[in-house]
Amino acid sequence: MLFEKDWAAAPLHWLMNTLGHAQLERMAAEPGLVAAVDQHAAELRETISLDRETLGDYLLGFADELRDRGWSFHGGHDAAAVRLTAICWLARELNLLDESPA
Template identity: 50%
Template sequence: MNDSPGSPLIDVVATYMPRLSEFSFEPGLVAAVDQHAAAVCDALLPAQRGPEVRTVRREDLADYVLGFTDWLTEVDWTEPVGHDFATLRLTAVCWLIREHDLLDA
């Protein structure tokens, strides 16, 4: 990944990308991650851009992740066994990184 050192995407990918392999074992996980990915896209891509323009930019996603992980730190979140809102959201970020080919962008 050609992100600058300290990019929040590097840590998210290292920690949560392996969870995508759980899709084949947990069909409900696919739906949950898809819903979270849609919510992230809605947050990143304002409606005025139009539905045909749904390109997720690495810089925007990095800013989103930074804000989200800062919030997790503020609320003293710890990663649980299994899936909660935060793990689903961060797994969805990894799915978006993969689907929009942002690993090598």
């Protein structure tokens, strides 16, 4: 299961540690994943403010929806996995992970 108890305390850090590092590494070898992540990142840029709190809150809501659907990460490139990867990419690119989680 992707979502563990107490992950909401620092959702961006938790997501990065859970799947972000591996997914971002995959982007170096998979141009199709880069394009898909870029598209999702652009949609997020147009939809929400990209600060730590807002992106973290977005992640919490998105994760709740995924949990309600029974979704789990299997290493693929489905829309949910790409959206989560885009969140990680944005968090890293915008230095939203610089501070340690509370």
